Amino acid sequence: MAGYLDRDVEGSRNSAAVIVDGRVATRYDKHSLPTYRVFDEARYFAPGSRLSIVTVNGVRLGLVVCEDIWQPGGSVAAYASAGVDLLLCLNASPFEQGKDTIRHSVVQRRATEIGTPIAYVNAVGGQDELVFDGGSLVLGPDGSTWGRSPQFVEHLLIVDVDAPTDPVADSPAVAGWTIDRVALPDVAISGWQRTEPSLAQPLGVEDQVWGALVTGLRDYVHKNGFRSVTLGLSGGIDSAVVATIAVDALGADAVYAVSMPSEFSSEHSRIDAEDLAARTGIHFRTEPISQLVAGFVDQLHLTGVAEENVQARCRGIVLMALSSTFGHLVLATGNKSELAVGYSTIYGDAVGGFAPIKDVPKTLVWGLARWRNESAIDRGDVPPIPESSIDKPPSAELRPGQLDTDSLPGYDTLDAILFRYVDHDQGVADIVAAGFDASVVADVVRKVDMAEHKRRQFPIGTKVTSRAFGRDRRMPITVGRGAYEPPM
Template sequence: MIKISIAQINPIVGDITYNSKVILENVRKARDEGANMLITPELSLTGYPPEDLLLRDGFIEKVDYEIKNLKKLVNDVSSEIIVVVGHPILDQKNNYLINAASVLLSGKIIGNYGKIELPNYSVFDEKRYFQSGKTSCVFKYKDINFGINICEDIWFSKAPKMAKDSGAQVLIVLNASPFCVGKHKERMKVVKENIAKIQLPVIFCNMVGGQDDLIFDGNSFFADENGKLLKKAKQFEEDFISLSINNEIKIESVKIESCEDEITQIFNALVLGTQDFVKKNGFNKVILGLSGGIDSALTLAIAVHALGSQNVEAVMMPSKFTSRQSFIDAKACSNNLGVSLQVIPIENLMKEFDKSLLECFTGFSNDLTEENIQSRIRGVLLMALSNKKKSLLLTTGNKSEIAVGYCTLYGDMCGGYSLLKDVFKTQVYDLAKYLNRVARKEFKQLPIPTSIIEKKPSAELNFNQFDQDSLPPYELLDKILHGFIENNLSYTQLVNFGYPHDAVKKVLNLVRISEFKRRQSAPGARITKSSFGRDWRYPVSNRFSYNGDV
């Protein structure tokens, strides 16, 4: 019997020494549990994606040093355990990089594999850095031949077939496969289809953790030659799982960790993304503006889940336009979540701005300018508190608002991390209701007061102002945006779906003219295939009409 362990780890991009220590800790665990082999994720030594760090000679030199050091340290732990490590390799002869996996045993590297299928779409830019591998890598351990693939390889038939043709009896797949809604099901479907063609059991090791806008969900697994799931690791958590293979290439089947429903997955992804962005960037605490509205309330709740209430501070900055109910709601929300609420009125600051600009604004009537000044006053105050308290400022806008520019540059867009950047407004309501349902089941206080969920959304930058004065109802807006952004539908296709042509035309135009805001926005957790980050690369200066106008 061969006992194989998967180390579903959360590396830190660029911290090669730390990542090496994490790998070594898992080697010790594998040894202590009697495992013969340990698999780590794609580029586990560097973290994924290292991006242009790969273009720095010093970075590659550090990787080369650490992999040589690691093989010695692994041997000190056990000379009999095989460890498969993902890292970039410089092909000295041809002077290019390979996205590779090395097989360590007895203080030596007994095999190297270069990733063949290099993704260069959506969030991936691997052809910018790497050249494709040319050959398979198969190594023998206790009379069983193991082949290696890396991530994208398993999405196509070429690399798995090359491994099988080279004698592989079990396929090891190292992954850094990022999360989006529905990704695990899609991943399993593709793996099952390609594995069924070659009839090899699969050991699928995926990364977990947040890296800037990307979230890696884990969900590592063992599957038989037909793609049947035999064991699965946890989702959105580091994990360590093991299974045994006998000489007839049969893998024991054990309990499988289930996947949560969609809304729970989104919530857990946002929590993990927030937690890792804050901590990996050297912060311990966060701060945010709490308006009494649903976006800031949900942001506060997620931040508390990610970091603990003691590490979260909320600030309310009321003006003459702030309703009494918003004040009540903000206090209730912060109290329910155990977060301190600081109140800084901005009325006097607004008057000072009015006074300073009076002469310059003579002859002009009040318009959006005065509304935006309020938002920017709040942005300045929050950034000042962020600087002084060394707390990361979270911005609270959602995907619907960011899509159509219903946000103020250098105002409510101020912040280092945009938690809800890929969450549509209707999903914000779904998440708020979800959190309250969970609280009810656990007999806890509702994190988000019902009054916040039920009231009409408003920026409260003017009297009797509501979002729907400027935008279509969010139920309609989100359907149009989802069709245009997620499904790449045209104006004509959206109208043919039955959406009002005036609303479609307005929304698509707002999306186009708001690109300059999105280009300057903070990064945020990616939960869809079309987030406003690596997936979205539209020009700022752009006269192409999405409405079909010539």
């Protein structure tokens, strides 16, 4: 079986084909076309209305594609009426936190509804901001798990399924559907022995997110023809985590880190950057930006925020110059919390071709750093991230004594508000009713709404939460800046 794009008189189709001896024996056109969040299929495809039932050695197999199994009724229920012994579902189901559990529950529900085993085959790999995490399943008619593949790796899953002793009789017709029945030549089987199927256990939260981030970066780099990446290594937690993801995805020799200190950069930040480079074995160089900054400040007479931002933009110039010279892909190191409230500099720390942690809230960035270090210790390896990068208060270091909390609430509070507003569409009144300070909530919501123009210009990055910025959350840039009031 193979998924492919087809076209007929009614339009384009999202299809699956059964291929035998180099020829297409039958095809199935996806019926349920998702058009929500990251999906836009109804804009491109026409829905199918044909059931494809393939009989092999007397066993009747029905074909469905991805969203068909997520929706009650539809082609899945139609197959149950038509009479099948096993349902095969081809999928490119993208990862997000908790998706593996939800996916298993959905397939389990469908299997018990129709009383038929289901083989749910999921893709593995990255495609732009989406990552497909595998975790293919075979479930019995009672919802029990007969086989399960590991996540984030290609895997051959073999499950022996007994033919039904009392199969449902074929139905000659199902209202609203055309039935295409194809009998394939019987296959002689010799020397067969029943095998114990793989039952891979689901990964933990941090393990899943890290696997998605590594897979997303690795495939984006390789599939787009890059051989190496570069990033600004500040000594802070965000760039430390991005550098470590890059090492796990590409190997240390493909990662080029640049320390770009200014007069406001602390000594401990420089030391932490060097320490991480030494621990991981990545390429490391130091390019001070003080003279570059001074040139802009003196010529343009910059002060205040403009002087702060020119530091970030000088760092962006350095990274893009190195990219143009050596062909590196520049990695932006901003996280979801900063991106949400616009705590970044356009054409500064926002430059790059890929942003690995753009959908990772700051509190989870810390959690991933601790988890990655603990995992290294458990394996007997050197923890890649210096403890001081994890423990010190976050700062952009664009002015003396600057801390993130000068401009933002604490990240525990900020991420909790963002989770409700961005991920779950709660309004100000609902968030305040949950116990948050009204003025803080209003300020955070205002910042989120006003920062859409920055997010539109940020590089793409791997989706790991239920609502990522971009295709997942499409909002206008123009919201009336003159007399803005946060939505209640």
